[in-house]
Amino acid sequence: DAGVIQSPRHEVTEMGxxxxxxxKPISGHDxxxxxxxxxxxxxxxxxxxxxxxxxxxxxxxxDRFSAxxxxxxxxxxxxxxxxxRDSAVYFCASSLGGRGxxxxxxxxxxxxxxx
Amino acid sequence: xxxxxxxxxHITVSEGASLELRxxxxxxxxxxxxxxxxxxxxxxxxxxxxFSGDTLVQGIKGxxxxxxxxQSSFNLRKPSVHWSDAAEYFCAVGARWEAAGNKLTFxxxxxxxxxx
Numbered sequence: 001d002a003g004v005i006q007s008p009r010h011e012v013t014e015m016g017x018x019x020x021x022x023x024k025p026i027s028g029h030d031x032x033x034x035x036x037x038x039x040x041x042x043x044x045x046x047x048x049x050x051x052x053x054x055x056x057x058x059x060x061x062x063d064r065f066s067a068x069x070x071x072x073x074x075x076x077x078x079x080x081x082x083x084x085r086d087s088a089v090y091f092c093a094s095s096l097g098g099r100g101x102x103x104x105x106x107x108x109x110x111x112x113x114x115x
Numbered sequence: 116x117x118x119x120x121x122x123x124x125h126i127t128v129s130e131g132a133s134l135e136l137r138x139x140x141x142x143x144x145x146x147x148x149x150x151x152x153x154x155x156x157x158x159x160x161x162x163x164x165x166f167s168g169d170t171l172v173q174g175i176k177g178x179x180x181x182x183x184x185x186q187s188s189f190n191l192r193k194p195s196v197h198w199s200d201a202a203e204y205f206c207a208v209g210a211r212w213e214a215a216g217n218k219l220t221f222x223x224x225x226x227x228x229x230x231x
Contacts, residue, residue, distance in 0.1 A: 042222075043221040045219065048218065102217045103161050104161075106160070109158055
């Protein structure tokens with residue numbers, strides 16, 4: 001099993017540019033999560049999907065952030081326009097089922113630097 | 116709302132020594148509890164989880180954790196640390212009520228350094 005795949009692994013961009021992060025969940029998993037990790041705020045849940053439908057986006061910081069899941073095997077997190085404070089590591093995770101004890105499997109993350 | 120506290124930001128331990136990482140949670144009932152490990156430049160990997168039954172949980176890589184309801188704690192232990200255990204460790208809480216799905220709340224993490 002390939003695990004959760006994220007691309008790109010590293011992204012450097014300038015303030016004001018659009019950034020798109022991509023995620024391919026584990027095949028068959030019906031839940032997908034986007035997290036952000038920073039030194040100041042730790043690991044925060046941004047949004048999660050069940051069967052491609054956004055369930056809870058209360059963690060999305062502001063309107064500059066948007067996430068989509070057009071099909072079961074692909075999701076994007078977009079930041080437009082990007083700002084230096086968006087610099088962080090963004091993780092995607094997936095799970096089979098939504099029970100509270102289900103394991104979430106994490107991708108390797110995308111390290112974003114906004115100059 | 117649930118919360119997780121990991122009181123130790125950094126811990127340095129000698130190779131071969133024992134390790135204990137502390138985790139305290141706040142939740143209205145018995146939550147689901149997880150420990151994840153993050154090696155440098157990597158994603159998070161599940162070490163173990165507790166959801167019911169025996170309060171001493173065995174995980175991968177020789178780790179174990181004990182759920183103590185009276186102390187609202189879920190401390191992680193390893194009897195003998197290897198250099199490859201140098202990483203950051205995260206405790207997480209999941210809610211038991213169905214509407215929450217399997218949203219996790221993470222602690223701030225504990226970075227473990229292993230001395231030769």
